[in-house]
Amino acid sequence: xxxxxxxxxxxxxxxxxxxxxxxxxxxxxxxxxxxxxxxxxxxxxxxxxxxxxxxxxxxxxxxxxxxxxxxxxxxxxxxxxxxxxxxxxxxxxxxxxxxxxxxxxxxxxxxxxxxxxxxxxxxxxxxxxxxxxxxxxxxxxxxxxxxxxxxxxxxxxxxxxxxxxxxxxxxxxxxxxxxxxxxxxxxxxxxxxxxxxxxxxxxxxxxxxxxxxxxxxxxxxxxxxxxxxxxxxxxxxxxxxxxxxxxxxxxxxxxxxxxxxxxxxxxxxxxxxxxxxxxxxxxxxxxxxxxxxxxxxxxxxxxxxxxxxxxxxxxxxxxxxxxxxxxxxxxxxxxxxxxxxxxxxxxxxxxxxxxxxxxxxxxxxxxxxxxxxxxxxxxxxxxxxxxxxxxxxxxxxxxxxx
Amino acid sequence: xxxxxxxxxxxxxxxxxxxxxxxxxxxxxxxxxxxxxxxxxxxxxxxxxxxxxxxxxxxxxxxxxxxxxxxxxxxxxxxxxxxxxxxxxxxxxxxxxxxxxxxxxxxxxxxxx
Numbered sequence: 001x002x003x004x005x006x007x008x009x010x011x012x013x014x015x016x017x018x019x020x021x022x023x024x025x026x027x028x029x030x031x032x033x034x035x036x037x038x039x040x041x042x043x044x045x046x047x048x049x050x051x052x053x054x055x056x057x058x059x060x061x062x063x064x065x066x067x068x069x070x071x072x073x074x075x076x077x078x079x080x081x082x083x084x085x086x087x088x089x090x091x092x093x094x095x096x097x098x099x100x101x102x103x104x105x106x107x108x109x110x111x112x113x114x115x116x117x118x119x120x121x122x123x124x125x126x127x128x129x130x131x132x133x134x135x136x137x138x139x140x141x142x143x144x145x146x147x148x149x150x151x152x153x154x155x156x157x158x159x160x161x162x163x164x165x166x167x168x169x170x171x172x173x174x175x176x177x178x179x180x181x182x183x184x185x186x187x188x189x190x191x192x193x194x195x196x197x198x199x200x201x202x203x204x205x206x207x208x209x210x211x212x213x214x215x216x217x218x219x220x221x222x223x224x225x226x227x228x229x230x231x232x233x234x235x236x237x238x239x240x241x242x243x244x245x246x247x248x249x250x251x252x253x254x255x256x257x258x259x260x261x262x263x264x265x266x267x268x269x270x271x272x273x274x275x276x277x278x279x280x281x282x283x284x285x286x287x288x289x290x291x292x293x294x295x296x297x298x299x300x301x302x303x304x305x306x307x308x309x310x311x312x313x314x315x316x317x318x319x320x321x322x323x324x325x326x327x328x329x330x331x332x333x334x335x336x337x338x339x340x341x342x343x344x345x346x347x348x349x350x351x352x353x354x355x356x357x358x359x360x361x362x363x364x365x366x367x368x369x370x371x372x373x374x375x376x377x378x379x380x381x382x383x384x385x386x387x388x389x390x391x392x393x394x395x396x397x398x399x400x401x402x
Numbered sequence: 403x404x405x406x407x408x409x410x411x412x413x414x415x416x417x418x419x420x421x422x423x424x425x426x427x428x429x430x431x432x433x434x435x436x437x438x439x440x441x442x443x444x445x446x447x448x449x450x451x452x453x454x455x456x457x458x459x460x461x462x463x464x465x466x467x468x469x470x471x472x473x474x475x476x477x478x479x480x481x482x483x484x485x486x487x488x489x490x491x492x493x494x495x496x497x498x499x500x501x502x503x504x505x506x507x508x509x510x511x512x513x514x515x
Contacts, residue, residue, distance in 0.1 A: 114492055161512050162403040164491035172497070 014054055015203060019210055021064045022047055022130025025071060027102035032092055033075070033085040036109065036165060037155040040127050041078070042071040047130045068094035103128065104218045105167050107211070111180040112163050119154035120183050122147050129207045139200040140190060177219065181228050181284065184211050188232050208232055226275035227285030230268045234291040237264035249390035253300045265295045286315040305334040322351035326358055338368040356385035360395065403512060404446070404488050405495045410507035411482040433503035441487070441498055448485030479507060486513070 022043055029039035046067040060066040072089055079085045110123040125131040125139075133151065137144040157163065168176040191204030212229040219225050241255035250256075272288050290311045297303040312328035329344035342365040345358070352358035363378035376399060383395040419427065438445070457473040457480075473480050482505055489495050492510065499508045 112492075114496070161510075162405075162491040162495075164493050166493075168493070172493075 010055065011199075012206075014051070014059065015206065017054075017059055017063045018047055018050060018130040019207065021067055023103050023106060023128040024098065025064065025067050026127050027106045028096050028098065029071065029075075030106065030165060031099065031102065032096065033079075033088050035085060036158050038075075038079065038082070038085060040155065042075045043067070043130070044126065044132070045074045046071040048132055051132065065094045101167060101218060103214065105165060107180055107215070108168060108176055109158065109163065109165050111176070111183050112158070113176070113179050114161060114163055115154050115157060116150075117182070117186070119150045120179070121186055122150045123154050124183055124211070125187070125207060126151060128211065131203075131207070135200065135203070139204045177215075177222055177225065180215065181224060184208050184215070184228060184232075185284070187211070188228075188235070192235055205232070205236065209236065221278075223275040223278045223280050224282040224284045226271055227282060227288050230272040230275065231284055231288035231291060233264060233268035233271070234288060234295050237261040237268060238295060243390070247390070248393050251394070252294065257298065260295065265292075268292070269296065281314065281318070283315060283319040286311055286318065290315070303334070305331050309335055322348040323355070323357075326352060326355075326361060330361055333365065333368070338365045341365050342369065354385065356382040356391070358382075359385065360391075363398070403491060404486060404515070405492075406511050406513060407448075407485045407487060407495070407499060408481050408509040408511065409483040409485075409502075409505050410479050410509065411505045412507065413478045415506050430503070437501065437503055444487045444489055444494075444498065446486040446488050448483065450483040451481065454480040454482075 025046070026039055026043040029042060030036050033039055049070050050063075050067060054060070072092070072094075075089045076086060079089065107124065107128055110127050111120045115123070121140075122136050125136050126133065131139075133147045134144050137147045140147070167173075185208075187204050187208035191201045191206075191208060209229070209232045212225065212232055215222075215225045216229045238255070238260045240259035240261060241257065242250060244250050268288070269292050272285065272292060275285055276289075290308055293304050293308050293311070308331045309328060312324060312331060316324055316328065325348050326345065329341045329348075332344055333341035342362070345362050345365060348358070359378045359382035363375045363382060366372075366375035366378060379395055379398050383392060383399065386392055386395070419430070422430065454473050457471075459470050459472060459474045461468040461470070487495060487498065489498070492512075495510050499510060502508055
């Protein structure tokens with residue numbers, strides 16, 4: 001059941017209830033009727049019905065039983081020709097006794113490495129989090145038909161290629177957990193700094209946090225799962241300062257840190273510290289540690305940049321990437337000065353020429369070094385490359401006022 | 403469930419194999435033999451194919467069949483062998499393929515049942 005009874009937006013409440021129950025129902029139905037695709041269809045129908053009925057009738061006392069009843073009725077109807085599924089379905093009553101790790105199996109199937117990444121994301125959101133195709137399309141700014149196609153292709157592949165519905169074990173587990181975490185991380189990224197509509201992206205971050213928390217509950221010994229959960233929570237804890245009253249993006253240096261949720265920051269740091277004690281560092285723990293450095297600094301001037309540069313070095317060692325090198329260069333600005341930082345930025349110019357933040361970072365450093373004309377040129381290039389309205393606004397301001 | 407594993411050679415792989423000393427090459431082949439032995443109980447058939455220069459392709463989508471020299475895709479990657487395997491599911495096929503010590507690309511394709 002939902003634990004947050006703080007009221008708030010009825011749509012949030014609706015989303016929470018669906019998220020809490022859709023995945024359980026899907027997992028139970030896959031087990032009961034033994035067909036991933038058919039079970040998923042039934043849950044999706046029930047979710048669509050709930051999104052129509054609940055805003056009018058109110059959320060039922062037993063949302064799980066309500067969703068099950070609709071899915072079952074629909075199942076008895078559409079599975080007419082599939083007698084074996086129908087008979088199984090006709091016999092079950094809700095609640096069915098849950099099997100341990102049932103939703104975990106569902107997640108691992110949705111994020112199977114034999115599926116393309118975009119399908120893993122869409123399938124996980126739909127099957128595990130109970131989003132509709134339309135909601136996924138809005139969050140990722142792609143046509144609904146594209147999402148529907150990705151999902152139906154993925155379901156066909158699961159059935160035809162023999163993708164199993166089971167928990168990976170042994171040495172396979174680590175790889176497969178990594179695959180799932182990548183999907184959750186993509187949701188965070190898209191939701192946190194996306195070009196999507198505000199409500200849809202907020203919802204995506206909710207889903208990412210919820211999934212990470214579920215994974216953490218089911219796989220408590222995996223430090224990278226805890227690391228990603230801490231990372232998401234650290235980002236969220238600071239979301240209060242990210243936008244001004246007019247919806248404009250506020251740069252980290254200018255954010256009002258009193259608006260950050262310091263209790264949530266302390267909790268996330270404690271979670272991260274527990275994970276780090278296992279002595280198996282990974283990219284998510286390191287990224288969370290970097291964000292924690294910012295979150296724990298009382299003022300911008302107090303930021304421990306030396307520590308941040310060190311964490312970036314470790315991150316680059318584990319997961320080399322030009323974007324991480326760019327971020328490290330930003331930190332280097334405060335430990336070694338703008339000239340050293342600019343040199344580090346130029347090193348990745350070949351790989352990041354199409355990335356707006358590369359040009360925006362370059363512009364900032366050029367300006368610090370007194371090269372105003374070149375800085376303007378770089379800002380203009382950054383503006384060309386971003387779709388995000390909040391970032392566009394900042395770059396516009398910079399072009400107008402500097 | 404039955405799958406075919408399609409083994410794919412790249413130009414680089416062939417060149418590397420060519421450049422090996424006879425001893426190294428014998429060791430590389432021994433690894434493949436050991437892999438075959440380890441998975442014998444799952445393998446239902448298959449073979450190494452002769453070199454791509456022996457391939458002949460016939461196109462039947464023209465008014466008359468067109469016979470050409472070479473494999474059907476002109477490229478740096480050519481199918482060099484296949485195995486039919488009988489395993490529980492895709493994960494078992496993936497487990498097998500992950501430890502394959504030969505050519506650098508393997509496609510896994512389920513058979514129509």
